[in-house]
Amino acid sequence: MITVPAYVRAEVADGGPAGPWHHRQVVSAEERARRRQLRDAYKHAERTARAALMPLDKGELDDLVKFVDARVVAEGCDHTRRFTVQWAAEHQVSLDRLVEGLEEFDGYCDCEVVMNCDPDQIYG
């Protein structure tokens, strides 16, 4: 079922113009606020769904990123996840699931884990 917005119904009743070509001008402040709210809710749901792929909690991911960052700064990134692997082994974290989670956020090597897997961005 198609729900016709109130402003369209009002205009049709008035005999005034109503159609997609006219929507731009008649979108009310309430409608804009409602759309913004839907968009925010969608973004929030999307972030939550992606964060669920990360097998770490925010504190653990923060610990991992700090660990890897310090080593990448000291020794450089060799385009593998050697420091990530080391952290996972030391913390008894399943590497398969961790890699899957990191790749969801484009963490394909140690320096990308540091750059792309920011806990604040992933968990909000």
Ligand SMILES: [Zn+2]
């Ligand atoms: Zn790298």
